[in-house]
Amino acid sequence: MAITRHKVRELAFQTLFLLSSNNINLEAALQEVLATAKITEIPDYLYFLVQGVWHNHEQLDQQLSQYLKKNWSLQRLSRVDLNILRIGLFEIQQSPDIPAKVAINEALKLAEQYSDPQSKKYINGVLSNFVPVS
Numbered sequence: 001m002a003i004t005r006h007k008v009r010e011l012a013f014q015t016l017f018l019l020s021s022n023n024i025n026l027e028a029a030l031q032e033v034l035a036t037a038k039i040t041e042i043p044d045y046l047y048f049l050v051q052g053v054w055h056n057h058e059q060l061d062q063q064l065s066q067y068l069k070k071n072w073s074l075q076r077l078s079r080v081d082l083n084i085l086r087i088g089l090f091e092i093q094q095s096p097d098i099p100a101k102v103a104i105n106e107a108l109k110l111a112e113q114y115s116d117p118q119s120k121k122y123i124n125g126v127l128s129n130f131v132p133v134s
Helices: 007-019 028-036 044-056 059-065 081-095 101-112 115-129
Strands: none
Touching: 007 028, 007 044, 007 081, 028 044, 028 115, 044 059, 044 081, 044 115, 059 081, 081 101, 101 115
């Protein structure tokens, strides 16, 4: 059974949240999330997202911090929102086959599902700064 890209993003979010919350390695986190979701094979795009975001999180954080509200820092964001922002920005920058607006929309869906209502507007505002002007 093929899983949707949205489900892959959700699994990536869960894996990255687990990584940022526990002393666990990437492979163990992926396996734990996949086992919970009863998925036996790691989809390529899931591995691409998790590995890309995790190994580049410092660079992503540096870029994101430029567009946070005045007097805000990354440390002030919830882990949920920070991981959603990282995934969205990584997709905008590293997935040329996915339009930036789609990456942002998917981030907003994750925020709707895992965060509070105010976060959706905030995430949209931050990620919109990375949409290439055409």
